[in-house]
Amino acid sequence: WDTQLQLQGFYTNA
């Protein structure tokens, strides 16, 4: 199964 990653894993809150 593929797991969907989230954007917060790549970018931090501005």
Next chain:
Amino acid sequence: MLELRLVQGSLLKKVLDAMRELVNDANFDCSATGFSLQAMDSSHVALVALLLRSEGFEHYRCDRNLSMGMNLNNMSKMLRCAGNDDIITIKADDGTDSVTFMFESPNQDKIADFEMKLMDIDSEHLGIPDAEYQAIVRMPSSEFARICKDLSSIGDTVVISVTKEGVKFSTAGDIGTANIVCRQNKTVDKPEEATIIEMQEPVSLTFALRYLNSFTKATPLSDTVTISLSSELPVVVEYKIAEMGYIRYYLAPKIEE
């Protein structure tokens, strides 16, 4: 005081159509730079970033930075009342809880104003640094839309692989598999029909087709789309908006467990 006059009003309608499948509510930020927005979908997997530069408006007045929370479906309902050739002006006064959309017919014989209530939206803003991408593909936006639509009838995810040979879109589902390869093709009559691949190194990533299909709602905004891929980053799908700016979508990949 805010007053933004956009002669090509239909552009704003297209921008809304390009976002409202992905995002329900969003803050539009207005500054001297332009009219912009950044919003994530509810699952925090995809993000849309819009910029309409101030120079692209016929008249642009923004006395101080302003953030206006809007429900995109409600905004779309109002903008749909504008004719396709209408000039649209967005107006807001400081400290009010509403925004006014004014529609003028091209020969000025019909003028309408629609006032919409603003909302308080708690939105997270992500810092997205400039990055080097391993591969950048530019292709006709209609071709990309066609590929995403076709593949989503076979499977739920797409593997996008860029090699020296070209860019390959692959999917698999219960009924079978599909692969579409687009080769670099610069020898076309019109530059917007070209497929151009800039590759530093081969890259292969998996994405949910549902989101990519939502991104293709921006197809009417631009003849071409740019897809930037890097193994350590979300994909960026960018549609340039002529003379004004861009709409960019970021999508986090899927990984094999």
